[in-house]
Amino acid sequence: MKLLNDDEDMFLHDFSRCADPEVSVKPDEVPNVREFSFDGGTAPKERAVKRGGRGRRFVAWFAFIVVAALATAFYIRYYIPHTTESRTRGYVSLVEKRGIFFKTFEGEMVSDARLTDTARVYSRDIHFSIPSDSLGRLVQSFQATGRPVVITTKKYYGTLPWRGATNTILTDISPQ
Numbered sequence: 532m533k534l535l536n537d538d539e540d541m542f543l544h545d546f547s548r549c550a551d552p553e554v555s556v557k558p559d560e561v562p563n564v565r566e567f568s569f570d571g572g573t574a575p576k577e578r579a580v581k582r583g584g585r586g587r588r589f590v591a592w593f594a595f596i597v598v599a600a601l602a603t604a605f606y607i608r609y610y611i612p613h614t615t616e617s618r619t620r621g622y623v624s625l626v627e628k629r630g631i632f633f634k635t636f637e638g639e640m641v642s643d644a645r646l647t648d649t650a651r652v653y654s655r656d657i658h659f660s661i662p663s664d665s666l667g668r669l670v671q672s673f674q675a676t677g678r679p680v681v682i683t684t685k686k687y688y689g690t691l692p693w694r695g696a697t698n699t700i701l702t703d704i705s706p707q
């Protein structure tokens with residue numbers, strides 16, 4: 532049965548062509564989506580197709596959350612002490628200024644409790660960093676004098692080069 536075109540059979544008709552006979556569309560190409568305005572204009576307008584809006588937003592939010600979590604973990608590890616105002620009584624045995632780029636005072640102290648404990652073998656000294664030069668000079672004045680001192684320290688999870696080589700930071704010293 533032939534309806535419109537006598538030369539062509541409708542069952543073998545290629546419907547991927549546009550209504551315009553001069554414009555032919557290949558089967559693997561998709562024509563632009565056109566919409567017509569009803570306000571008197573007769574020219575067709577092409578509609579923009581959105582691509583990748585949700586995916587980019589998801590990646591941006593995911594990256595923001597990962598960076599915020601890493602920044603929080605870094606801040607907790609290096610700037611929040613897990614022990615504050617820890618006091619230890621003992622004898623200052625060594626204070627020296629160390630470092631290549633960041634020179635800080637580093638000290639060692641023999642704990643009084645470890646010296647008086649006769650049940651255990653002496654284990655080790657207490658190592659601490661002194662970030663302040665004035666406090667470092669004060670601790671040096673007690674070195675090898677035989678006078679007992681009480682030191683107050685803070686302990687951090689991680690070390691920073693400008694704060695010293697150990698995670699134990701001296702905040703105060705008082706002679707006994």
